[in-house]
Amino acid sequence: MKYVSLLTLALFSCLSVAQIQYAPKAENPSMPSPKQVLGFEVGQWHVRHDQIQHYFEQLAEKSSRAQLEIIGYSHEQRPMLQMVISAPENINRLQEIRQQHLAAARGDAKPNEHAPVVIWLGYSIHGNEPSGANSSLLLAHYLASSEDPQVINWLKNAIILVQPSLNPDGNDRFALWANMHKGATAVADRQHREHNEPWPNGRPNHYWFDLNRDWLLLQHPESQARIAQYQQWLPNIVGDYHEMGTDSTFFFQPGIPSRNSPFTPERNFELTKKLAEYHAAALDKNNKLYYTEESFDDFYIGKGSTYPDVQGSVGILFEQASSRGHIQESINGELSFPDTIQNQFTASLSMIEGAVEQRLALLNYQHQFYNEAKQEARNDKISGYILTESADSSRMAALLDNLQRHHISVYPLRKEWKEGGEKYPANKSYFVPLQQAQYRFIKAIFSTDTLFNDNTFYDVSAWTLPYAYNIQFKAVKNSPSKSVLGQSWQQQPIATTELVAGAYAYAFNWQDQQAPLLLQALLAENLVVRAAMNDFSADTEQGQIELHKGAMMLPAGLQSGDWFQRLQRVQQQFNLPIYAINTGLTSKGSDLGSRNFVPVTMPKVLLIAGPGINSTEAGEAWYNIERLGGISPSIVEPQRFASIDLTRYSHIVLPDGNYNQWSDSDLAKLTAWLQRGGVLWAHKRAAMWAAERNILKADTWSAKEMYSLISADDLSYADQEQLGGKRRLAGAIYQAQLDLSHPLAFGFTRAELPVFKNSVLLLKPSEQPFVNVALYSESPQLAGFTAAEYIPRISQSAALLAHNVGKGKVIAMTDNPVFRGYFFGSSRLLINALYLGHSFDARGQ
Incomplete structure (x- = not known):
């Protein structure tokens, strides 16, 4: 079988650090090249997202083969681009082709043997892995301008969806860094500043999240836009283009055979191996080093090369050794930016060529995938x-x-x-x-x-x-009858009601996820709010209403100015009932003037984030404090801690990181702030550091102590990876037991709380009363792998501790409550610490 044409093999006849040369056969001169639009050769500079957009717009305007769409916007309001490339006759009936493709894919119709295969090529979801995004410029120009018969055949038989930059914000962060440090002569020295990005580097998005872990979770607009298009098209094959360490070569799937998702059919792996022949042939002809079936797995369904595998597609991961700049020395010689672009471009063409030649196999596989799924569902x-x-x-x-x-x-x-x-x-x-x-x-x-x-x-x-x-x-086992089921769920708009004027007080419950956002909006309007420390019943226009621990109450007698109009204006923004209370006398619980209703004030939050701190977990804390708490924290690097004024802040949040960089004077400053009434939140390594420095009154089990539970005796050299995998807690879900009477647990209605655990660090339960807010359950493992030797120790550990330090409070958790932004349940613990952190008293000494 002929896998690569002579045209493909001659694409890079001349390569230098300054430019890449490729030669589309019988090129249409009316199609603008990247150099004509941008003013430089691809690979000479790192392209910004606006330059990518500008070039794709120019190309789409000139080409009858291309259609450009803006499918969404990033957090920083950069447009998410998708270019559909195909033969003009396909472009003219694109929606018809899409509908026919979906019908055949889902099993509602048989695949048409003449139908085009749908190819998805997604580039640089990690912003500092730029070779993919830069290669997309060459690919788009090549497909739009070449008159080679092979290319014409590809376009006739394929719908090619090109997403040139899946992380625009990260792309621009990295491009700015690499370009600003480029010299007149590129410097390959890996110690050169260009090759060592500052914290948080260009890999993540605006909030420092890894977007390649968000395909399932959909916590960000970039992912939501991407998946909307994915589900509209259901591509047959997905190319997922990344970079890895500079001393590596080039990887394409299949990955490690034993680490595939159990939900992916065997036929998928067979097709992956078949397509690998095309990539190998293309790279062989260019004498490029590569490897397969090592390093990478295909297990987590929420990343770009595995999500397609449980959708009837074939996802292919590509990993190119990174120059992390314009040129860098490596064990394989100097690696230039054009080198990296060349491989990604070559693999893009081999992806298209393989998909077109395997078109019927891919179309039939997707049809079969959904048909078999229907049968499996019946069985x-x-x-x-x-x-x-x-x-x-x-x-x-x-x-x-x-x-x-x-x-x-x-x-x-x-x-x-x-x-x-x-x-x-x-x-x-x-x-x-x-x-x-x-x-x-x-x-x-x-x-x-x-x-x-x-x-x-x-x-x-x-x-x-x-x-x-x-x-x-x-x-x-059984399905509810049709008489029980309503119509398929749809998101409902906010349903507002008019508040009754002239009430003695107004109150709302704390259980709903929107309650902290409503509270923050009220505090921003300078309304006076009290939090209930106990359940109570209130006399309202609707009769007796049960309000629970944590309910927020606004006494009319403490408000000022046009407060009722401000209350009404805020209430219209939320889907939460606010109850008008007729009297301060309650039929159950404390009367409204009791000291069991404690003042709630606007949190002033300092988030420590910078070099030495886990940027992903710092970003997750930042994002969730804003999204679920309504507060934008002040962000300060740990290196500046000594020079800042802590009196501005009511709360300090310490995400996972290395705090041993802080001096004794920094520690004294933090302790003095606590003594004066501050609330400190610390999780994972920050919690362990607080315990070691005696800020948190707790004993710990260190990683070393945990590792010792798994014997390393009688192992051979070849057993290293297996031992490391067993000792590592890669990510499992555990059950904690909450003390529902504690203010930090207000709003929870069940004591059982799932938490995400990806660290072996553990806190020992306190022997002091009222300090253990959450303990791991006796049988804590809910889902995911953990070595059997660890589970008894985890079941003896504390998940959340909280106690007084002078007038202040310290709250510590061994897990990340806001893991990847989608652990909405445990996220509430952090939000409660912001609004109710001052309301408990547990001296713990």
Whole structure:
């Protein structure tokens, strides 16, 4: 079989550090080249996102083969681009082709043997892996301008979706850095400043998240735009273009065979191996080094090369050794930026060539994938999953919105339903049937597996969505009847009601995820708010209303100015009921003038984030403090701690990081701030540091102590990776038990709380009363892999401790409560610390 044409082999006849030369055969001169538009050769400079956009706009304007769309915007409002490239006759009937493709893919119609294959090429989701984004310019020009018969055949038989820059904000952060340090002669010295980005570097997005871990979670606009297009097209094949360490070569899948997702059919791996022949042939002809079946797994379904595998597509990961600038020395000689672009471009062409030649196999495979999924759903012992949440409709809606974005249908129960001796309340419960196209994907996201064929993971081993959202769920054998089920769930607009004027006080419950946002908006309007330390009943226009611990109360007698108009204006922004209370006398609980209603003030939050701090976890804290708490924190590097004025802040948040860089005087400054009344939150290594420095009164189990639980005796040299995989806690979901009477647990209605654990660091429970806010359950493992030797120790540990330090409070957690932004359940602990952190008294000494 001929895998690569002579044209493909001659693409880079001349390569230098300054430029890449490629020669489209019989090029259409009316198609603008990147150099004509940008003023420099691709590879000479790192392109900014606006330059990418400008070139793609110019090309789309001239070419009948290309259609450019803006599919969304990044956090920094850069447009997300998608260029559809195909033969003009396909472009003219694009939506018709798309509808026919979806019908055949989902199994509603047989694949048409003349139908084009849908190819998705996504570049540089990590912003400092720029060779992909830069190669997309060459690819677009080549496909739009070449008159070579092979290219014409490709375009006739393929719809090519090019997403040139999947992380515009990170791309520009890195491009600015690399370009600003480029000399007249490129410097290969790896110690050169150009090759050593500052914290947080260009890899993540605006909030320092890894967008390649967000395909399932959809916490960011970049991912939401990407998945909307993915589900609209259901591509047959996906190219996912990345970079890796400078001393590496070039990787393409298949990855490690034993580390594939159990939800991916065997036929997928067969096609992956077949396509690998095309990449190998193209790289062989250019004498490029490469490897397969090592380093990378295909397990976590929320990343770019695995998400497609549970959607009937074939996802292919490409990893190019990175020059991290314009040129850098490596064990394989000097690696130039054009070198890296060349390989990504070559692999893009081999991807297209392989997909077109394997077109019928790919079309038939996707059709077969969904047909087999339907049969597997019919044979499954369960009919689906019931989701239930009675107190927090916003958190439930967030989960349902995620499922809907993945084209999973969910149905609310409009009547109470019983199954297996349990009752599921109407309007609070939802049914996710397995009998739908996304059967395999549903099984994957509800998976609670703890045992695996290979226990070494490149990424996490668990991601169960209902656990992350702290939503109760259960697999059920029988389906609710049609009379019980309502129409498929849809996001509802805000339903506002008029507040009754002239009340003695106004109050709202604290359980809903929007409650902290409502509180923050009220505090921003200078309204006086009190938090209830106990349950109480209030006399309202609707009769007696039960309000629970943490409920926020606004006494009319303490307000000033046009306060009621401000209250009404804020109330219109939220889907939460605010109750007008007629009297300060309650039928149950404290009267409204009791000291059991404590003042709540606007938090002034300092987030420590900079060199030495885990940028991903700092970004997750930043994002969730804003998104779930309504507060934009002040962000200060740990190196500047000694010089800042701490009196401005009520709270300091220490995410995971190395705080040993702080001096004794820094420690004394922090302790003095605590003594004066500050609230300190610390998690993971920050919590361990606080314990070591005696700020947190707790003993710990270190990583070294945990590792000693797993014997390294009688192992051979070849057992190193296996031992490392067993000792590492790559990412599992555990159950903690909350003390629901503690203010930090207000708003939770169940003591059981799923938390995400990816560290072996542990806190020992306090022997002092009132300090243990959350302990791990006796049988804590809910999903994901953990070495059996660790589980008894974890079950003896504390998940959250909190106690007084002088007039202040210190709160510590061994896990990251805001992991990847989607652990909405445990995120509430951090938000409670901001608004209720001053309200408890646990001296812990």
